Amino acid sequence: MGHREDLLEGAKRCLLAKGFLRTTARDIVKESGTNLASIGYHYGSKDALLVQAYVELIESVGDTFEPGWGAEREAAAPAGSLQRFRQVWDGIIRSVPQSRAIWLLSFELLFQGDRLPEVRKLLAEAQVEGRKGILTMFNGVPERELDEESVDTEGRLYQTLLNGLMVQWLFDPDSATTADQLTEGLRRVLDAASGN
Incomplete structure (x- = not known):
């Protein structure tokens, strides 16, 4: 790996280990075996590097959301x-134990966004990609073919549900909503909306 990749892995x-606010440029340099100048050269700033590292961490969690993931692999439904x-x-729920640290990091960023306006701006832009990624899991349409209105x-609906569900699972897994409960809730809403 080159310095760019080493920095990214060190930042992750x-x-x-430390979260966004407590990670310093020196921490990243020490963890990556690079130098301070490399951060500016490859990423422009420490915050830009940390945002890129965070986005890659979230994307890696998203890869585990696909239907049929895990030991109980079942054929993906239509x-x-x-x-x-x-x-x-x-x-998504099965991934929580392995991705807990990443979700906690997400909420750290959520609650500290006002202190980091540039980071907030970069992450707000990344949310659009997040909406595309989660939508395609439900509707099966490849990201490049999604229309803007659907995204x-x-x-937005799926992203909102995801964020709320993660709050529940991080706060108290024993009382958090299950996939079956969420699905039954949706079924009832759809029945009520269609007059059944």
Whole structure:
């Protein structure tokens, strides 16, 4: 690996160990075996590097959300079905123990965003990509083929559900909503909306 990749990997380890606010440029340099000048040369700033590291950490968690992930691998249900809805949420919930540190980091950034306006701006831009990524898991449409309106409506719905679900699972896993409960709730809402 070159300095750019070493910095990114070192920044990921620092984020998971210390969080965003407590990670210094010197921490990253020490963890990556590079030098301070490398951060500016390759990423422009420490914050830009940490944002890139955070985005890659979140993307790696998102890769585990696919239906059929894990030991209980089942065939992916048809896109848009209630079964697919349950499968995706089940995959997300199963990933929580392995990704807990990343989700805690997400909430650190959420609550400290006012102190880091440049970081907040970069992360706000990354949210659009997050909406695309989660939407495609439910509707089966490749990200490059998603229309803007679907991303801005359905993608926002799934992103909102994801954030709320993560709050529950981080706060108290024993009382957190399950994939079956979430799916049954949606089924009831759909039945009520259609007059059944």
